[in-house]
Amino acid sequence: MDEMEKNQEAQPHLEEKVEERLVNVVRKTAEGGKETASIAGSVIKEGIIKSLRGIQEVENEIVSLAKTTFITTLKASSEVANESLKVTEQVVRSAVQAAEEVGTGLVISVKNVAKGVIFAAGELGTDLTSVAKQVVSTAVKSAAEVGADVGLVARRAAEGVLEATKEIGGNVEEVANAVIGGAIQTSENIGKTAVKAVKELLLGVVGGVKEVVSAALPTVKKEEKKET
DSSP states (O other): OOHHHHHHHHHHHHHHHHHHHHHHHHHHHHHTTOOOTTHHHHHHHHHHHHHHHHHHHHHHHHHHHHHHHHHHHHHTOSOHHHHHHHHHHHHHHHHHHHHHHHTSOHHHHHHHHHHHHHHHHHHHTOOHHHHHHHHHHHHHHHHHHHTOOHHHHHHHHHHHHHHHHHHTTOOHHHHHHHHHHHHHHHHHTTOHHHHHHHHHHHHTTSTTOHHHHHHHOHHHHHHHHHHO
16 A cells, blocks of 8 residues: 555544544534634644644654664774764665655655764764765665655755754765765766756755766766757
């Protein structure tokens, strides 16, 4: 069952809960002689606030899980520098695979796993640019393997990396260059469509490094000119 079918199946239950909630609130309000015009808005506002808080809790848990896993694994290794990229690859790939198995939550998982890995790398003192590049490269490759939207996954991974880098006081520009270079390099092995999607979506996240994109795509540009 795909994600759309799951959502369609769950929709009647959600509608029943909302309807039941509205009926109960309206009845109690009417019995108390109060106005009922704003009841629907109040119920929606309350429900959305609870849902958003729930999403935030999930995101925080994913960040914490990724950070803890990264740190614990590397601390158990005698060669932290050599193992950091391998651990990064496994953590990001597993996140993509997990979301694919569940059928939802891919972009949320990728972004927050990326943040967790960068937080961990910063805490351990490992090279941020190398880890950041590996995060986004692995996200792009793994997305392609499961048939997900490569450009969107690249963007969310980049957002997570850059947000975390900024929070820990890292060199955002340097990390951005590594991120966009790694993403495009990986997408070139997938195909020109993937390169275009990655380029377009990443530019919205790492504005100011367009030169890096142009420099990374000389062969693709030449091929596009030949086809026209």
